[in-house]
Amino acid sequence: MNFKDLGISNDIENILNKSGIKTPTPIQQDSIIHILNNEDVIAEAQTGTGKTLAFLLPIFENISLSSNGIQALIISPTRELAIQITEEANKLSLAKDIGILSMYGGKDIGSQMKKLKGNIRLIIATPGRLLDHLKRKTVNLSTLRTIVLDEADQILLMGFKNEIDIIMKETPKKKQTLCFSATMDSSVKKLAYRYMQDPVVISVKKEEVTLTNIKQEVVETIDREKREALCKALDQDNPFMAIIFCRTKRRADELELVMHRRGYNCKVIHSDIQQSKRERIMKSFRNADIQYLIATDVASRGLDISGASHIYNYDIPEAVETYIHRIGRTGRAGNVGYTCLFVDPKDSKMLSNIENEIKFKIPRRELK
Template sequence: MIKFKELGLSDDILSTLKFQGINEPTPIQEQSIMFVKDGNDVIAEAQTGTGKTLAFLLPMFENISPDIDTIQGLIVTPTRELAIQITQEAMKLKEAKDLNILAAYGGKDIGAQLKKLKGNIHLVIATPGRLLDHLDRKSINLDHLKTLVLDEADQMLLMGFKNEVESIIKHTPKKRQTLCFSATMNSQVKKLAYKNMCDPKLVIIEKEEVTLKNIEQVLIETTDRRKQDALCTILDEENPFMAIIFCRTQRRVDNLEVALYQKGYNCQKLHGGLSQSKRERVMKAFKKTDIQYLIATEVAARGLDIAGVTHVFNYDIPENAESYIHRIGRTGRAGEKGYTFLFAAPKDKKILDAIETEIKLHIPRRTL
């Protein structure tokens, strides 16, 4: 197994990683770090939870100079939660190199961000909307940008940020390094990447079947009318340590949270319609295990790495196999056993067939 030292990382970064208990690179880190460090454009495809964030953060920290008072690194990510998560990872690396980092995302006081921008910022981590706001105000200048990262590019396009991303790219120098990290490389992502890159290196980490091997999957056959009762029956039987319940829309999340709360379940909701401070409070409480059930839309929970999730409940069937794999991948991590329950009505048969074909498994049925 290759060590971080062999990837040409500095001693300060190596000791910071060691202090955090990170001793060996994951496959995506092993294959990407040298390419990024050497200034190549990179297109990387790897599942969520494989260590993508450090795959671009570590070489960026190596390449950014704290002595130059300009923005040298920019990471664009689709959701506030991901921006926060990446910022937390970056802050841990400040021990190795004291870079000034700005997190710019909606829902956070723009005045405080503007004030911070008066100082010298080296690395910006931003969501598309808030970043464009800064660019319009001319409070962010990307003229000296060295590296642009498009993180969770597939999700960014899925959420309709294509125009925003292209507008952001226009504000960056032609001679820059561009990194595109994504869980899937669909045609849209490839088109965006190749259009804005110069001879990119391709890194593809095969989807690990292993991640599903640790997960015990059950299909609950029900109807829309009986679904809520079926969910409560399973929650009472399982009484999970920590669980995420996925719904299709914000309204479905709202309604289910009210229903479960009234029945006495320790639950909170998470979706894009909540204020930023509320979302941060909910995430903090869930990570501290003060909340047993997080009821969420897929977008809100996308890419979040939360340790200790024992169960995932797909209250609404996801729209495709890829989303299903993303959702159930929240559990069964780090060699732990995970349990997932998918609630399906007769009308869901077509999507269910597609999911089972993709994961090469006939999910064991159960009728309540």
């Protein structure tokens, strides 16, 4: 099956082909046709399954250039994810210039207000910044046809339920609602069904996303020897591009300082880093100008970094789901990825939980 079979136009398909995207992923195959038919969709799919294009492609097809006003709105829980969706949308706009505006905190609100005076038909926004515009009456959603709640589980986890309620009241009653989420628990379903009419429910199995093409290993160590163990592994592997996950901002900062002194090409990213700087770091990492990205879990969700060949879990995560999201940064688009988890004896219970969840005893790695 190709994108044309799903109802995607030649011009947009050509843009995809130039980016090396020739075959739709399962989530794209299952959802694009329903979205093109203006049906409501609730989809369970993790980052890395191609979910962004699963809703962007049909949105581009459905937007009418002969009508002005905002026709589609994508709500993202984080600035990082909003930036990434915008980047994908901008690529597609080479085929169809629909007028795109991204809205998130840390970006000058004045320039956003200026752009809104032009022909903007698609807005990609975080809840807080969108509410800002709604209060200022600089955004009018009366012409809206489609709304997307992306990473709905994170929207709820980050406490944006009230904001979503307020935003929804500003939209027309008759519209298409799409809800994409990595997990489909009762709170996500409750949120989705509250705003939907007979939604089509789509699910991509976890195993397809998280474990295929990913080689996992564990290094057993103790906390005070972790830095040496990590550096030893990095020297042996010399990865093309790697993300190193730390539990806290402080540990991430300390690790960056040590690695920088030792001559590693690295940068740190977490919520205390200024937004403009975070964007520069992410751009440099995507361009492979930075070899090692040291991150807290703010970066494990929504960062679509297809070039990360290796993931190092310097600290074991506090939840199994987080481990799965972290390692989902690698092994994409048919490439084989590698992940290494450093564990202290006190981490044995969480390691056991991870292995039970993924139904796999992770091989131990001996560092020579």
